[in-house]
Amino acid sequence: MAKNFPTRKENYSQWYNDLVIKADLAENSAVRGCMVIKPYGFAIWEKMQAALDKMFKDTGHQNAYFPIFIPKSFFNKEASHVKGFAKECAVVTHYRLKTSEDGKEIVVDEDAKLEEELIIRPTSETIIWDTYKNWIQSYRDLPILVNQWANVVRWEMRTRLFLRTTEFLWQEGHTAHETKKEAVEETEKILNIYTDFAEKWMAVPVLKGTKSPNERFAGAVETYCIEALMQDGKALQAGTSHFLGQNFAKAFDVKFLTKENKLEYVWATSWGVSTRLMGALIMAHSDDNGLVLPPKLAPIQVVIIPIYKKKEQLDLISVKANQIKKALEQKGISVKYDDRDTHKPGWKFSEYEFKGVPIRLVIGPRDLENETIEVARRDTLEKEVLQITDIENKIENLLKQIQSNLFQKALSFREDNTFIIDTWDEFKERIEKGGFILAHWDGTAETEQKIKDETKATIRTIPIENLNEEGKCIYTGKHSKQRVIFARAY
């Protein structure tokens, strides 16, 4: 265990913060609320990007890039959209600096004031729909299936590394379709991609559903989401996919001629996941010994550490270690052989354990004699000594086992922390302890707001795979069509 590293039980949020910093994932920057993503953290993000990017492309999407700046007037066009983002926008008002009169400092040149202010994008719907207007005239131009990898800025009051930062990285998909049906299908297709990614790559089980009107994206007709449960019992929204109806098409006047020569508004979707997924990944699996990474997203899947007394011994071990490294790499496994002489083995053990490397192989003089190797897995912290014969297949299987074990562990945690609650008293008591609560709700925004005010719990999602069970609202006792998921959220 790292020195002075708090346990989850002692102080969960301190644990999270220290973990992010001490595992070299990210740190706070000189700019308030903005983080520096360090190489190790960024390597994980790149693996996420690569997997998602392939999934998008396999389903017919293409990448493009739109400007970071959006003319202020664009935000006037979709009323609810501007309302949702206005309070957190950074605004560019000038385009030049100059040396002050006394020559001592650099100041804003007031003569260089912009005619129209530019907003640093908090999301790109407006500039993209302004652009799509020029791309779309006929049904033959549809659909447009575009994604962009970008940074966005939302001026949040309080920030936390990866979970909520002023600037963050994400992908945003923006699609345009002929029909409502096709757009809804697209929205759901992406939701399924996000679900697959969360569960199969991140090993994080998620609930799929829609948002209540209160929590809906500004400008959307329907917001779909995936919600994950963190180890402290709080929910984390891991991805959203919005059916935008014809709202943006109408706001930006994007019409097309149908086969029947009729002029119609385009149907739209938008969808995104961000570096917040890093937060979900970290919080879902890690333990009091540090980070735990699922093999599919670990920048280093296997680390090999030599034990030796003399240089000659190291040379012999290195021959063997490099053979193993090569055999593993031929299986597509990423391996680091750490033969640095500047750190002792014990130090390295702790280091890689803290950084969540799924498998550690240790090879020393004893192993050379016996043709063996010590294999330690990060998820269970178990160690065993194996024969080197066929080691690449053994490791390949073990990585698969670790991947599925992490998912199973997270899934049983969620199951153990999901509760069906039918009385308001039980609800208030349970919400203090965390977890997902399945409860009935009368469907009104007022009730949702009152529950939030009294308990800080929000409706995380209205599950798609619903129980179709009618009942009475936990708060008002009025009729309810189905149970929804309540939780306190990040």
Add this chain to the structure above:
RNA sequence: CGGGGUAUAGCGUAGUCCGGUUAGCGCGCCUGCUUUGGGAGCAGGAGGUCGCAGGUUCAAAUCCUGCUACCCCGACCA
């Protein structure tokens, strides 16, 4: 924006109340030797505008005034 707090080496801190030698300690860093199967030991060494600006004083990390930044709680937040 409201309430509370903090600012001393890369990091964590002592000293501040009650002004007085060369600002101390731990981790980390550098050099050498011994070590290496779970964060090594010994010896030596480098590193400080004490957040910024001004004031009081023979003398300021310490007292006074102003400013700035950051942290916590609330509000805010898809």
